[in-house]
Amino acid sequence: MLAGCNPWGGYNFAYLDEDTKRMVRRALLKAVAIPGHQIPFSSREMPLPYGWGTGGIQVTASIIGPADTLKVIDQGADDTTNAVSIRQFFTRTTGVATTEKTRAATIIQTRHRIPETPLRAGQIMVYQVPLPEPLRVLEAREVETRKMHAYQEYGLIFVRLYEDVVRYRKIATSYNYPVEVNGHYLMSPSPIPKFDNPKMHRSPALHLFGAGREMRVYAVPPFTSVVSLDFEDHPFEVQRWDQACALCHSRDSFLDEIVTDDRGGRMFVCSDTDYCSERRDEGDAS
Amino acid sequence: MNQASSHNLLPLLDLRGVGKTFLLHARSREPMIVFKKLDLHLYAGECVVLSGASGCGKSTLLRLIFGNYLLQSGAIYVRHDGGVVDIASSSPREILLLRR
Amino acid sequence: MTDPYPSVLLCVEELTKFYGRRTGCRNVSFQLWPGEVLAIVGESGSGKTTLLRCVSGLMPPSSGSVHLSDGSGRTIDVLTLSEAQRRKLIRSDFGFVHQDAHEGLRMGISAGANTGERLMAIGVRHFGRIRAESLSWLERVEMDLSRIDDLPSAFSGGMLQRLQIARNLITRPRLLFLDEPTGGLDVSVQARLLDLLRELVEELSASVILVTHDLTVARLLSHRLVVMQKGEVVETGLTDQVLDDPQHSHTQLLVSSILQT
Numbered sequence: 001m002l003a004g005c006n007p008w009g010g011y012n013f014a015y016l017d018e019d020t021k022r023m024v025r026r027a028l029l030k031a032v033a034i035p036g037h038q039i040p041f042s043s044r045e046m047p048l049p050y051g052w053g054t055g056g057i058q059v060t061a062s063i064i065g066p067a068d069t070l071k072v073i074d075q076g077a078d079d080t081t082n083a084v085s086i087r088q089f090f091t092r093t094t095g096v097a098t099t100e101k102t103r104a105a106t107i108i109q110t111r112h113r114i115p116e117t118p119l120r121a122g123q124i125m126v127y128q129v130p131l132p133e134p135l136r137v138l139e140a141r142e143v144e145t146r147k148m149h150a151y152q153e154y155g156l157i158f159v160r161l162y163e164d165v166v167r168y169r170k171i172a173t174s175y176n177y178p179v180e181v182n183g184h185y186l187m188s189p190s191p192i193p194k195f196d197n198p199k200m201h202r203s204p205a206l207h208l209f210g211a212g213r214e215m216r217v218y219a220v221p222p223f224t225s226v227v228s229l230d231f232e233d234h235p236f237e238v239q240r241w242d243q244a245c246a247l248c249h250s251r252d253s254f255l256d257e258i259v260t261d262d263r264g265g266r267m268f269v270c271s272d273t274d275y276c277s278e279r280r281d282e283g284d285a286s
Numbered sequence: 287m288n289q290a291s292s293h294n295l296l297p298l299l300d301l302r303g304v305g306k307t308f309l310l311h312a313r314s315r316e317p318m319i320v321f322k323k324l325d326l327h328l329y330a331g332e333c334v335v336l337s338g339a340s341g342c343g344k345s346t347l348l349r350l351i352f353g354n355y356l357l358q359s360g361a362i363y364v365r366h367d368g369g370v371v372d373i374a375s376s377s378p379r380e381i382l383l384l385r386r
Numbered sequence: 387m388t389d390p391y392p393s394v395l396l397c398v399e400e401l402t403k404f405y406g407r408r409t410g411c412r413n414v415s416f417q418l419w420p421g422e423v424l425a426i427v428g429e430s431g432s433g434k435t436t437l438l439r440c441v442s443g444l445m446p447p448s449s450g451s452v453h454l455s456d457g458s459g460r461t462i463d464v465l466t467l468s469e470a471q472r473r474k475l476i477r478s479d480f481g482f483v484h485q486d487a488h489e490g491l492r493m494g495i496s497a498g499a500n501t502g503e504r505l506m507a508i509g510v511r512h513f514g515r516i517r518a519e520s521l522s523w524l525e526r527v528e529m530d531l532s533r534i535d536d537l538p539s540a541f542s543g544g545m546l547q548r549l550q551i552a553r554n555l556i557t558r559p560r561l562l563f564l565d566e567p568t569g570g571l572d573v574s575v576q577a578r579l580l581d582l583l584r585e586l587v588e589e590l591s592a593s594v595i596l597v598t599h600d601l602t603v604a605r606l607l608s609h610r611l612v613v614m615q616k617g618e619v620v621e622t623g624l625t626d627q628v629l630d631d632p633q634h635s636h637t638q639l640l641v642s643s644i645l646q647t
Contacts, residue, residue, distance in 0.1 A: 138494065151470045153477075155507025159492075159499050162506065165513050166496065166535055231513040311635035312642065353624060355631040378610050378624040379419060 014061040015093045020044055024062035024217070028208060031219035036181025037149065038132050043215040053086060053111060054212030056128035060109050063124065063208075064090065069097045071105035076113040076254070076271035083111075102274050112175075114196040116253045116275040119205035121222060127190040129211040132218065134178045134188040154186050157229060171234055180227045181220055189226075195238045195254045200226040243268045248279035296365065299328035299351065303360035304374075306346060320346050323360065353381040394455060395420045395593050396441070396561060401450035403436050409617040410436035414450070416612055416622065418561075423587060423594040425608035425625065427601060427640070433617035434597045435485075435565055441595065442563045443467075443476050454479070457560070477507055481554030485566040487546035490553070491538050497524065497549055498534040504557045523552040528582060544575035548582070555586065562587075564596040568603055580606055601640060605629055613637045 012018065020042075027041040046054040064070065070090055074083040078100040086109060087098050099105050102117040109126040119125065135145045138156050148154065157178050164172045177194035181187045189197060190209060200207060200220055207220040220226060230236040244251045246267040253275060255268040270276035302325055308318040320343045328334055336344045349355040351362060353373055362373040366384060373381065396418040403410035411433035418424050426434045439445040441452055443464055452464040454475075467475065476482075484490035491500050501520040510516055524534055527548040538546060547567060554562065567583065568576040584607055587594055598604055604611055604625060611628045613621040613636065621634040632638045 138492070147469075147473075151473060153473070153507065155503055158506040158511070159495055159503050162499055162502060162513060162516060163495060166498065166517075230511075232511050233514050308631075309633070311638050349630065354626050356623075356627060356633065378627075379422075381624060382609055 011093055013094055014064050014090070015047075016044060016058065016061045020058075021062040024058055027217050028059065028062070028219060031208070031217050032206070032221050034185070035220055035224050036179075036185030036187040036218060038216040038218045040215055041217050043212045046212065047089075048085075050213035051130065053082065053109075053128040055210030055214075055217070056109050056111070056126050056212075057086060057089070057210075058212060059126045059208050059210035059217060060090065060107060061093075063126075064094060064096060064107060066094070066096060068106045069099050069104055071099050071102060071108045071274075072110075073108065073113060073115070073272075073274075074111045076115070076256075077273045079273065100274050101278070102272075110192075112191050112193075113254070113271060114192055114199045116250075116270070116272045117278070119199075119203055121204040123205040125205055125207045127192070127207065127209045129188070129190040129209045129216075130213070131176075132188055132209070132211040132214050132216040134176075134186055149185060152184065154180075157186055158231075161229065161231065161234075165231070165234055171230060171236075174239065177236075178229050180229060182224050186229075187218065187220075187226075193239065193254060194228065194236075197226070197228045197236075198238065202226075241268060245270045245276060248276045248283065250276070250279055295329055297327040297363075298330045298332075298365050299326070300363040301326040301351075301360070302363070304350065304357050304362065305359035306343070306350060306355065306357050353385070393419060395422075396455070396595075397451075397453040397461070398441055399451045399453075401437065401440055401447050401452065403433075403440055403445070403447045409433070411440070411447075411614070411617045414612075414614075414619055416619070418593055418595060420560075420593050421591040422610065423592075423596060423608040424610050424612065425596045425598060425604035426612045426614060427598055427604050428614035429599060429640070431616075432614040434599075434614050436617075437614070438563055438565055438595060438597045442480055442482055442561075443472050444482065454561070477504065478557065479560045481557075481559035481562040483547070483550045483554055483562070483564045483567050485569050487538070487543070487550050490550045491546065493538050496535045496537060497529070497541070500538065500549055501552045501556055504553065508557060519556060520552075523556050524549075526555075526586070527552045528578075542575075543571050544579060547571070547579055551583070551586070555590070558590065560593060562592050562594045564594060564598075566598055567596070568598075568600070576603075583607060601629060613640065 024041055027039045031039045043054065044058060046057055048054060072083045072087040074080040077083065090096060091098060102108065102115040105123065107124045107126060108115065111128045114125065133145055135148060135156055138160060139145050161171050175193045176188055176191045177197055179187050179189055179197060189200065202223050202225060204222050206222055209218045228236040241255050243255065245253060245255060246269055248270060250270060253270045253272060256271045257266055258269055259266050304324040305322050306320040308320065309315065310318065336347065338344055346355060350357050357374050360374065363370050364373060364384065371380065371384065394417050399415050401414045402412050414437055426437060428434050440447040453461040454464050456462050482490065498517065498520040501523055502516040505516050505519060521531060521534060524531055529545060529548050538549060541549065568579055571579065580603060596608060608625045611623065611625045612619055613628065613634065615636045621628055621632065621637045628637060629641055632641050
């Protein structure tokens with residue numbers, strides 16, 4: 001048992017048994033070897049229901065070690081209920097150090113955002129994924145979608161973009177925006193806003209994706225090309241705001257809209273709490 | 287049936303020993319013989335009139351020439367493209383080309 | 387392999403398909419030339435749909451061969467292609483209009499998307515061009531253009547077949563397979579659809595293999611005819627010749643069963 005760890009009555013380090021961790025790591029190695037390709041894995045029963053991040057937790061549990069520092073965010077914030085619960089879970093089962101600072105973390109588990117602070121080599125992003133198959137909406141048959149990936153038959157994803165342009169005069173998909181990884185596989189980057197897609201392109205960090213209910217993992221290794229799909233006459237664009245963050249005045253980050261009163265008052269604030277507070281600290285210091 | 291006087295030129299259409307029999311399987315397999323050994327020549331610029339009693343085979347003859355009916359014996363020679371083609375032994379594609 | 391028949395488009399030899407002990411089709415051989423419409427007729431259960439699905443690469447036969455001329459003097463052995471090559475061939479060179487439009491269309495996407503999907507599948511990435519081509523083909527098949535963004539689930543049987551035709555023809559396939567294209571449609575709708583097919587086939591000089599139990603459809607659309615009974619070919623020849631002067635007893639039976647209207 002690790003010193004400083006609060007034993008949860010007989011549970012192994014990071015909750016999963018060693019054989020399970022080995023199985024997940026094998027799957028992750030395959031995933032890293034074939035960027036963007038979905039690898040099936042034997043998803044375990046976790047102490048939280050499907051849809052709450054069981055895939056991401058299993059990936060983190062399989063790779064985390066005593067020397068790691070863990071950050072957990074949900075919608076960019078460290079202090080939401082889910083982020084807090086997951087962080088506590090790992091504290092109790094590993095005793096590993098945790099942090100809210102992106103720069104200090106070695107593993108960052110996330111739901112729905114990539115931090116604004118650029119990642120560096122040696123860091124690992126773990127994404128919680130609800131639906132790993134980007135073609136599922138249009139093609140229900142698993143046998144067919146597997147063949148489509150194998151033969152790079154991706155016309156159907158452009159059908160989805162076509163329908164967007166027809167309905168909204170532009171590609172309206174704003175999160176979970178489909179990408180092409182390493183010039184081959186079509187991947188769903190999890191429900192992160194399309195604003196974050198460019199951050200994955202040739203990123204120095206390792207990106208691991210876990211879907212517990214669907215029992216799939218996939219990966220984007222460091223410095224891999226990740227290109228968002230578009231039409232020649234409707235190129236990919238990230239979201240932009242007219243306002244700056246009300247707290248740190250950033251014009252470059254993803255902003256959340258917060259309703260402040262019942263008379264239509266609202267303010268825009270950075271979704272990434274760590275980035276925002278770091279800027280504010282720098283602002284105070286200067 | 288009548289025939290116009292022959293020319294010195296080769297015939298455009300030359301039927302030789304044409305025999306046509308219908309075998310109707312649903313009617314006690316009794317063969318219906320229309321022609322046994324029909325000969326007919328047609329030269330360029332000629333007009334031949336086929337006349338006869340109803341049921342003696344006038345339309346059958348036309349259809350045989352057109353390739354609409356199959357004949358059981360004999361040949362139907364047509365001058366085409368500088369050569370001579372036998373409709374009776376032509377493939378469906380050749381007949382389609384000829385019809386144009 | 388150099389082409390033994392320089393002008394033949396498709397050569398089917400001894401094609402056989404068994405379903406367990408049941409015979410789908412047996413020792414079927416025929417050829418198709420470019421620009422030709424070949425009809426395969428017979429009663430239900432005669433093996434014609436089985437034959438069509440085997441020839442078009444949708445279903446593997448038990449034995450036999452299918453050779454497709456690639457247009458530059460060489461032939462492709464369709465049945466020995468890898469699955470990737472076969473799928474690519476079907477996508478680029480073949481069109482298949484199913485009897486049941488639900489099999490040939492995606493009901494969850496708009497008519498325009500259905501029509502344009504093949505363009506996107508072969509790599510066209512310009513929305514404007516995809517939209518323009520879809521509109522153009524929907525107009526060719528005489529569909530109401532205001533319905534381009536509607537879902538096919540709101541379409542009538544005749545409209546669904548027109549949509550299938552547009553969807554398949556947009557990439558100008560070299561070979562078009564039609565499986566009972568007018569089956570289940572009422573008579574006036576059938577007549578209009580047949581007119582459309584006849585015009586399109588002539589306009590595009592398309593090579594077509596058409597399966598139908600309706601001899602009137604065969605007479606209207608096809609140059610040559612193959613008559614099937616119990617999985618085997620019993621007669622073949624020029625359409626008008628086979629229908630007007632049937633030699634085989636089964637053909638005579640089929641022909642005499644046409645209701646005189």
